[in-house]
Amino acid sequence: MSYYHNDNSNNYYPPPPQQQQYGNSGNGGSYYQPPPPQQQQQPFYQQQQQQPFYQPPPPVTNNTYYPPPPPPPSQQQQQQQQLDFGAFDGDFKGAKQYNRAPKFRDLWAALLFLAHFALFVVMAVLFVKALPSSAFKYSGQLQHTKNFYSWPTMIMWLCVLLSSIVFSVLYLLFMQMFAGQMLVISFWFSVVVMIGTGAYYLAAKIWFAGALMVIFGIFYALMWFSWRHRIPFSKLVLQTVCRITRQFPSTMVISLAFLVIQTAYSALWSLAFAGSFKYMEKYQSCSLHTDRNGRQYQSCSNPKEILAWIYMVFSFYWTSSVILNVLHTTISGTFATYYFFEGAPGGYPTKHVTLSSLKRSTTNSFGSICFGSLIVALIQTVRAILRAIRGQGDDSIVVQLIACCVDCILGCIEGLVRFFNKYAYIEVAIYGKPFTQAARDTWSLIKDRGVDALINDCLIGNVLQMGAFLCAAVVALVAWLYITITKPEYNSTGSYTAPIILSAFIIAMSMFMVLLKCIDSGAATTFVCLAEDPEALQRNNPELYRMVRETYPHVVHGVRDNNSY
Template sequence: MSVHVAQAPTTGIQVIKPDPPADANAWKDVPFAVLFGAHVIAIIVVMIVLGLPLLTAFNGLSVTEYDSSDMKTIVAFSGCMAVVASLVAYALVNVVVAYAKDVITIVLWTNFTLCIVFAAVAIAAKVAILAAIFILCALLNLCYNRMVRSRIPFAAANLHVAAAAVKEHWSIFPLAFIIMAFQVVWIFIWCVALIGVVVKLQDSTENPKGNTVGYPCRNNADCKSNNCGYFDSSVSQTTCLDPTPRGAIILNYALMLLSLYWGVTVIKNVLHTTVAGVVATWWTAGDSREVIKGSFRRAMTTSFGSICLGSLIVAILRTLESIANSSKKDGSVAGCIAECILSFMRSIVEYFNRWAFIYVAMYGFRFTQAGKCASGLFKQRGLSAVVNDDLVGQTLAFVSLICGLICGILGLVYSYIDPKHTSFTSAEVLFPIIGLAFGIGVTVIPLGVIDSAVATVFVCFAEDPASFGRTHAALHNDMVAAWRLAHPDIMLAFYPA
């Protein structure tokens, strides 16, 4: 794989693009796609064999203090909040896109103001250490705001172009909700499987009231070893078995955590890669039919193995981080240090994957090739410092929080204006929480689409701004003006003197 550097004769812009792989339409990193599929089948089998029988045993038991009418009210309110959150999110996103510079500025100064407010509260409460921390945070925010002030137009331009891309292909949003629905289904399957594993792998502490190894049993509580099961496949009667080794218990829990993180990360990255493919096609080809269908098909077929590989690396780090966190809670200094290191490593890998998957979507590279392209591009363009700009990310998170607060307030208001249906216990707490959860949860999906689009716009412009000028001249001029203002040295690479 090499990087092609050429001079565009009509524009004078230096074009830096990687050579597309010869096997762009071939399936990449197939072993990891097969491994992921086998792992999903294994979790489903565990759910059916170990988890579902336990759920059946609990069927019919009352697990809530709410009656049927209360539950109907809660379900109806949740449905209303889903609709309201969607409308509020749509309105807020349009406001952010229309007034991006102002909103980004407001977000930055809101962070500073909150630090000052919290510092004042800490001073009033006479907690000097906490007050000092918030004052320090306020000063750091002030310095950061002054440092990035010139980059606000750059972030606003990226956001504006990304919004234009997804608006033109608006059907990406229903697809995003469908993909996230699969994530909910996956988490449910995993939770049921986990229940079965937890019951199966009881702690090996001796039960003095239980029977010794070899005696017939019906459940783990009948045995001293807390381990009731089949001695081998030829035996029809369950008996007390030897205690489950603690190492085996830890290994099983670790594998379950790995499974959860891998599944969730793969689903999230499928959406990210799909959005990147859509925006990249829009960037170079302008109007194109069935672009979403094609991008999603590639993410689920030829590029799926690469997505599984990159996601597996993150999942492994998350699993190790969770184990280290558990060790830290037990008072282990080594666990605390390990958690910090693993958290840092995981953040770097997640950020790296964000850009690598864009190249997977754009060119059909293998995961390792895509990573080399991403790092090589930023080195050649001198964008290493620019990549750290997170103004758009902060703004989108702020929008999600505002939507959550609005829906939470609506939930609180509803709990007081409709006493006929909200007279049950803790209604004034439950409905605001439901509103907050739906407000944030519903907006996370469309805002995630926009965030992926922003990253793709960044890569496309860094590679070749000229192609964008041929398909979207007005937006191209806005991007060039913003980049000249924020990063004049970098623009010399695009427009050499």
């Protein structure tokens, strides 16, 4: 498959005068090369009107002065011109705006992240060494396993991971083959899940939650009559994104690679967190106290252990966010390259589109990714601390109420930050902007051009949510079958069954969303690029452009003069 498309049937070059022939095609006909870029600013016929073709030469006298010709451009000027316009020809707006000479942005955030990760690695090594030496010994029989941290348990988690990958890939294939049907099925699947959950709560005599879920399910079903007009647009967007993923299968490969990285990091973090309990015991200090009744009791505290746990939680949030956002920025760069360069006269600026995007995400734009991820990680860490405070039953009702209110406010702020970060990273991927400027431009993009209308009307998120739920349910069933068939000794009382099923459910849902990040990021990038340069969509996808122009005419105006920095 070639990434170069130098023929463009949409570009029209008017013929020059008959006296100006640039070559011969060899078959008796004249071959006219297209005029250079600077001549495309005025049509040929306008040039004839402004300057007559038969213009008499000026009279030659002894006083006539002819200025010397301009000097040829230097090598530095030629390199700068190639850098600015590279592989593009003509008046291609999007290509000229595309990030051609990237710079390192938000370098301080990248250095801070690397320093923080180095400290985490040191702590992880110390904590993992503190685990019991018999933790990973295999007795030879799956059922004779007294320790949860053992090879049979690792085999179970391996089955969970493989099941998640297989289901995610199959679901992606179904999305590509049955895009329209999946949109309808996902909508009614959400209705069934809401009403089914409400019925379960009512059967369990949880009246308020059950009634609320049933009402939401009925209301969601009634929304079908006002939302069904969105299906053609969502179907076309989903088909477009799936078609691009087929054209660039490296997006799926890079998603799978980042899934392996995220899984390996999560496994290391889990082992380190488990070992921290044993390692930090030596820092615990206990003292005897006497209550009002004269009875003595022992009180123990370990502030160093609490600080270590807070740092571990913060590190997990920050590192996981960086991994996912690097993947998101890489895929966004690939889709933006397709959007701006597909069908352009000069073809793609590079042969390896996804690899070049990954290089920019892990070098020039890595600091911006770390900066945005740091904001989300700090909010998540504070919320985790508040949830821990709420989980302690000995606190007063006032503390519980304050913690609940602050957690709710931070949850809303986190949702907004995640939303803006998602589209800010697309600006980073396209133009190589620093994070703060990308965030400001994202706000301008959504506020001034009405991109939020496209985002709200697109139902692709329903398809992904349904797939994530189905994947999590299937993988949780696999984990339950494994632990039921093997019957390990540590689960003789069944105390581990519910935590294992819940963990498998969460892991599978997370893996599904990572693997299908190419769909979510591709749709978001399409919306941003559409607002930035609608003319490019008219060239590479006329059908989608026509639908957007008819349904969202305010978006087609594009964002102008907001990309210089």
